Amino acid sequence: MSERVMAGQNFETVELSQLISRVGDMKEDGYRLGQICGVVLDDDTYEIIYSFDKGHVLQNLRLKIKIGEEVESVTGIYWPAFIYENEIHDLFGVKFNHSALDYQGTFFKVAEETPWKPKK
Numbered sequence: 001m002s003e004r005v006m007a008g009q010n011f012e013t014v015e016l017s018q019l020i021s022r023v024g025d026m027k028e029d030g031y032r033l034g035q036i037c038g039v040v041l042d043d044d045t046y047e048i049i050y051s052f053d054k055g056h057v058l059q060n061l062r063l064k065i066k067i068g069e070e071v072e073s074v075t076g077i078y079w080p081a082f083i084y085e086n087e088i089h090d091l092f093g094v095k096f097n098h099s100a101l102d103y104q105g106t107f108f109k110v111a112e113e114t115p116w117k118p119k120k
Contacts, residue, residue, distance in 0.1 A: 009058040011049075016069065019050075022061055023074045026052045031059060033074075036084035038092050043067075043118045046092060050074070065094070067118065075100035093117040 014022050031052035039047050041064065048071065050061040065071060073096040074081045085096040086107035093114035105113070
């Protein structure tokens, strides 16, 4: 695990196997979920950032995954995460397992399937 501070924000890199545990820790420590954001790093890697707030200080968990890897949903810990997870699924094609509310690719009406997924 590596940690870095940027302009009042803390970034911690987590492995896929650590995600649920770390998100659970955030909930237990009194953090609220602020947002989940996906971005393409390169032709085969995504970065998903989970941002949490407590006392106006952001703590971010940075998850890097290969395209095609599946991510465990955090909706069992933060139910409203279904919004972000469905958005990331529809735009990038990332599959979130065991989501409390899975729109199965119909959360957004888009002209093409997974428009932000890199074309190989």
